Amino acid sequence: MPEATIESVLQEGRVFHPPAELAASARIGSMEAYRALAAEAESDPEAFWGRLAREHLHWFEPFDTVLDWSQPPFATWFGGGRTNLSVNCLDRHLDGPRADKTALIWEGEPGDTRRFTYRELHAAVCRAANALRALGIGKGDLVALYMPMVPEAAIAMLACARIGAPHSVVFGGFSAEALRDRLIDGQAKLVITADGGFRKDKAVALKPAVDAALADGAAPSVEHVLVVRRTEQDCAMAEGRDLWWHELVDGQSADCPAEPMESEDRLFVLYTSGSTGKPKGVVHTTAGYNLWAHLTFQWIFDIREDDVHWCTADVGWITGHSYIVYGPLSNGATTVMYEGAPRPSKPGAFWEVIQKHRVSIFYTAPTAIRAFMKSGREVPDQYDMGTLRILGTVGEPINPEAWMWYRDVIGGDRCPVVDTWWQTETGGVMISPLPGATPTKPGSCTLPLPGIAADIVDLEGRSQPADAGGYLAVRRPWPGMMRTVHGDPERFRKSYWEHIRPADGSWLYFAGDGARRDADGYFWVMGRVDDVINVSGHRLGTMEIESALVSHPAVAEAAVVGRPDELKGEGIVAFVTLEAGRSGDDALMAELRGHVGQEIGPIARPDVIRFSDALPKTRSGKIMRRILRALAAGEEVSGDTSTLEDRSVLDQLRV
């Protein structure tokens, strides 16, 4: 950890209470009701989770134990039970009127729309599941998805869950190299992709990146590539390896019995950046993840039968997994999936989707909200958004101005804003207001959900007093927590459970955020305290970007830090020293940015590259990141620099 204490400067006094009519009909409609649930969880966590798991999920076989925590940090939840996520998301809604309710509304970037009722989605998933079985995919086989935002992405995820094949969704904006690393690490047997997708009014090819990832037998575990036709671009198909989705899937039977999965069977792997090394394959398992996605979706959005929920994330991120696909469908809700994004030709794209599909719950990221603020309220003011009733935000700390703008301009000053703090690792939201109960303060994610023992602690795990900064940690396991790092249990222990060492030997989960808690117990997240940069709500490890830079022949050494960025939250600044004979000019800068884009993906491209003869190091050779962060932010270098080996490098490095 770079700093042992964190000071927070943010002071915010405004409080907004839930609208009375929302509270009157909400599932959790008062702070008393919230406290009662939290107290039930506190007094007997296992009885609490056991009750909820029995009430909210379908079980082929009931579980015998709720939690086995005898080998921390490795948890076993709902041992002995058997369930299936696709049954919870689909089959159980088919008995009554929900069968003909719209499950999924898909809006394509060019304006084409597709809708699926629960019955239709169930049939589509069964056909896809039978197609996977026909390709020899069975329980335990990893299936990678590299997809645009089309319904087949959600259908493929559910089909995998149906037959017990864990999926590994790789964000379609990642490069061929990043895809290849993930295919190899996960030993994927099948890749599901598309010819391309529409982005910013253009068809963008996707399949060539899969071909590049598989070139020269680089990922020999992959036997087949299943390709959805979306853009109708020319698409090379490798004989014997590649198959068209429509040719294989459409003719399958719409009946596919679901595999009764053990609670702890792997459900999916999703890669996320850490402060060291390669991206980690975060492993989530069947029952606990399902329960957590289900409950959190119901709690934080107070879901009602006639709601239309829209989460603007990509399915390539955990937010898309939990709040486009699994949380909404498990609750029998109507979920919207949008292929596009606001773009110069359509600055009101989001508001048009809300108006067209009568969206009532809207869930997006602070970076998007800040961009909307910048283009002014004239754009959203042209649309009818009177159907909205709850607004959510996720991905990074939201500044109070953006929060207020969101509430006023998008929510018409009537919709509660739920600022939801969580991570890929936590499976679902951990700290968030309940819209019918919790008074909100702009910039605070408020209080932990019932059953979540979140705390602000020091390095010894001692709770910190009100308003003191510290590490955001969780004292008890919860059903949706990640179970391990794929293929590397030791890394799981080291990354999340060893930073904070309480004297009594208890286990605390910590994944990198600093925060404080105010006198009302409200949490204020300050951001990452490790070497992770949060760019537009996406986590990037500085190490990954450094490795990408150093893999370029001109680069001798690189150090990457974040700096505050008005729109993106954080921007990427790279400090680079070059091999002898190379000079740092604009051409090389462009080349290096392109190189990082190629290695990881466009989101990882540095905003600024600064060339110098040396990097600031201690006498023992450690790069002094604190200094680089100050330089990147254009601040004076303060604090102790006496351990700096060569002070003259500072002048060269100023951004």
Ligand code: WT7
């Ligand atoms: C990191 C997790 C969880 C889905 C999106 C990102 C930051 C997330 C908030 C919030 C302040 C937030 C944290 C966290 N973060 N939500 N509401 N307020 N910070 O998932 O890529 O796993 O990143 O995002 O720093 O550790 P992720």
